[in-house]
Amino acid sequence: MKALTIVEPGKAAYTQLDMPAIGDSEVLLKIERVGYCGSDLNTYRGLNPLVSYPRVPGHEIQGRIAKIGRRVVSEFEIGQLVTALPYTNCGICSACRVGRINACKHNQTLGVQREGALTEFIAIPHEKVLAAPGLEPQAFALIEPLAVGFHAVDRGRVTRNDTVLIFGCGMIGLGAIAGAGLDRGATVIAVDLDDHKLALARKAGADEIINASHEDLHARLQTLTDGYGPSVAIEAVGLPQTFLGCVDEVGYAGRVVYIGYAREPVSYQTKLFVLKELDILGSRGSTQTDFERVIAMLEAGCYPVNETITETVPFDHASEALARWDNAPGKITKIHVTLND
Numbered sequence: 001m002k003a004l005t006i007v008e009p010g011k012a013a014y015t016q017l018d019m020p021a022i023g024d025s026e027v028l029l030k031i032e033r034v035g036y037c038g039s040d041l042n043t044y045r046g047l048n049p050l051v052s053y054p055r056v057p058g059h060e061i062q063g064r065i066a067k068i069g070r071r072v073v074s075e076f077e078i079g080q081l082v083t084a085l086p087y088t089n090c091g092i093c094s095a096c097r098v099g100r101i102n103a104c105k106h107n108q109t110l111g112v113q114r115e116g117a118l119t120e121f122i123a124i125p126h127e128k129v130l131a132a133p134g135l136e137p138q139a140f141a142l143i144e145p146l147a148v149g150f151h152a153v154d155r156g157r158v159t160r161n162d163t164v165l166i167f168g169c170g171m172i173g174l175g176a177i178a179g180a181g182l183d184r185g186a187t188v189i190a191v192d193l194d195d196h197k198l199a200l201a202r203k204a205g206a207d208e209i210i211n212a213s214h215e216d217l218h219a220r221l222q223t224l225t226d227g228y229g230p231s232v233a234i235e236a237v238g239l240p241q242t243f244l245g246c247v248d249e250v251g252y253a254g255r256v257v258y259i260g261y262a263r264e265p266v267s268y269q270t271k272l273f274v275l276k277e278l279d280i281l282g283s284r285g286s287t288q289t290d291f292e293r294v295i296a297m298l299e300a301g302c303y304p305v306n307e308t309i310t311e312t313v314p315f316d317h318a319s320e321a322l323a324r325w326d327n328a329p330g331k332i333t334k335i336h337v338t339l340n341d
Contacts, residue, residue, distance in 0.1 A: 003119035004318045004337075007054045009046025012319040017056070017115075020123040027076060027126050028067035029084065034117050035060030035141040036325065036335045038171070043112070044322050047263070050112050058116035058337075059086035059109055062140030065129075072126040083140040085128040086110035086117075087285055102151065102285040109285075118318060120339060130291055134299040138312070141336055142305060146294045147286035148259065149175020149236065153184060154290065155283045156232045156257040160185035163225055165249060166206075168236035169197035171334050172259055174204045174308065175294075176234045181205025182302050183293055186232075189224060191217065194330065203304040221249055228252075235259060240266045247272050247280075255279040312336045 005015040022028045040057040042048040065080045076082075088108045089101035096104050110116045132140065149172050158164055164180040166173055169192040181188040182205040190206035192198050198209040210220050221229060229251030235242050238260030246256045247268065256278055273280065297303055310332045313321045318337045325332050 001120040003056045005054045022123040024069045024071040026069045026123045029063030030066040031063045033062035033141045034058040034337045056115040057111040058118035059111045060141045060144045061117050082131050083143045084124045132295045139298050139305050145171045146175040147290040150179035150290040151286040152257045152259045152283035153179035155281045156255045158184045162186040163230045165189050165230035165233040167242040169201040173236035177204045252276045257281045259283045315339045
């Protein structure tokens with residue numbers, strides 16, 4: 001079967017893989033749509049430290065059930081549209097032992113530590129597969145990236161009484177905006193440097209938007225929060241200045257959640273950790289509960305699915321689309337690749 005493989009940094013090619021054989025507790029998915037993730041772009045650029053080459057990318061999935069293992073007892077049916085949690089968990093590390101399996105020490109994500117979904121068929125353990133009968137096909141491949149933002153909101157213990165500052169209105173930031181605003185009912189302030197992304201952030205649930213390239217971020221935040229600062233700050237960019245900005249701008253007794261990670265060292269004035277008595281939290285991946293909350297939001301029809309997808313390309317143009325994204329990353333929120341016949 002045909003697959004797109006990132007052979008080495010800067011080079012993607014179509015290759016042939018063996019048809020997967022499914023285990024008794026797995027389902028075989030015919031892949032119909034895959035979203036490119038920022039991790040796929042970093043793999044293409046040679047900047048993903050978790051990847052070895054060659055690697056088939058892709059873990060934002062919309063597929064159709066083609067075969068069901070004989071020991072799978074569930075509501076699944078042949079032909080059903082589904083998505084999948086792309087992570088593994090070992091069950092025995094310290095994170096798994098306390099129920100935080102998304103932070104498994106030995107996790108292997110599709111398209112990162114193991115072959116991904118940009119191919120015709122993949123086999124997935126049945127417990128990682130989720131159906132959503134009320135969704136349009138294009139929404140399925142947005143569930144995973146939105147769920148990453150939802151998980152950060154959950155880590156920040158966001159409630160409707162919070163004012164949440166979110167740095168970054170890319171795909172993951174949009175998930176955090178939607179999770180905090182549309183799902184939790186909090187007041188959301190979105191910050192970016194691009195007016196188009198900020199306009200999309202409003203549609204995704206942001207109450208206020210700030211273009212930090214030409215506005216005084218601190219002054220505006222003080223005005224919007226009556227001088228207190230936001231109660232929660234979420235970083236979805238991965239730059240030292242936004243890591244620092246969260247700590248600087250969040251209010252006293254606030255919570256800071258980091259989704260991105262900076263490639264450069266970040267130097268802090270640690271006194272703010274103590275003086276503000278901050279909770280500094282990391283957020284990794286997502287859980288089935290996050291997926292289920294995203295599905296409920298999408299089924300309610302309140303998230304701008306089609307406006308989030310910058311372009312949709314056929315499988316035969318997937319390599320060129322990846323190269324275009326590499327050349328102009330700021331212009332793209334999400335690329336979907338379709339594998340329909």
